[in-house]
Amino acid sequence: MDIDQLKQDIVTASHVLHQQGIAAAFGHVSARIPGTDTFVFPPRMSPALVRKDNLLVLNVEGDQLSGNGRPNTEFWIHARIYKARPDVQSVCHVHPPNCVILGSLGETIRPLHASGAIFKNNVQVFDPITLIRTRELGDQVAQTLGAHGAMLLRGHGVNVADKDVRRVCVMTLWMEEAANYQLRAMSAGKPRYFTPEELEHMYSQVSPEEVSNRAWDYFSSLIET
Known part of the structure; x- marks a missing residue:
């Protein structure tokens, strides 16, 4: 994928997340420039x-290599991951x-429906109440995420x-x-969460790329970029 398409995907994803009520004035999506330790990142704006x-x-x-304006203050989340x-x-x-509320209850994602199975039981929880504005906190976030794909930051949001x-x-969105x-x-x-066997079975059905691509095609069709 060329850099222009990478940037377009960031724009589209940002607008989708806003349109779906997941991001309002704050939040950010980034993308690694393939084969490098650099990444495309939005400036300090909605x-x-x-x-x-x-x-x-x-x-x-954490060095800014190109572009005008200042990066969002929590760029360390992205950089250190x-x-x-x-x-x-x-x-x-x-x-x-809903993710913030769930985290405030001391819970994490426990799948009980099809799309939720994509996370298995692997959503990690970052407990400190703080914005991630330093290299050290970024490293702690990356360590908490580990080899997994999603995490809750208690009282804050998700990565x-x-x-x-x-x-x-x-x-x-899922x-x-x-x-x-x-x-x-x-x-x-009392929710009836998926058993380990049910979770593995459903994960095998919702994890293929064609499933998330279909969802992307739908959500991206709802916005103008």
Whole structure:
């Protein structure tokens, strides 16, 4: 994928997350420039306002290499996850309300519906109450994420990391959907979460790229970029 398409995917994902109510004035999606320790990252503005011509390039040490304007203050989330995880090609940090509420209850994502199975039982929890504005905190976040693809930051938001912008965007939407269903089930009674066997079975059905691509095609059709 060329850099221009990478930037377009960041713009589209940013607008999708805003349109779906996952990101308002704050939040950010980034993408690694393939084969490098640099990444494309938005400036300090709402995801709704992100455009290809205002994107920045940073490296994993936090240096801004190109672009005008200042990066979002929590760029260390992205920089240090990329540093720790060469396999990760895209990172999203947003503040989905249901995920934040779920985290405030001392819970994490426990799958009970199809799309939620994409996370298995591997959503990590970062407990300190703080914004991630230093290299050291970025390293702690990356360590908490470990080899997994998603995490809750208690009282704050979520991080999702995966192999490309489109999948990260869809997984972020699915994470908020899973939190919504879980909260509703918890308020109605005792949820019947997937057993390990059910989880593995459903994961095999929802994890293929064609599934997330179909979701991306739908959500991206709803916005103009």
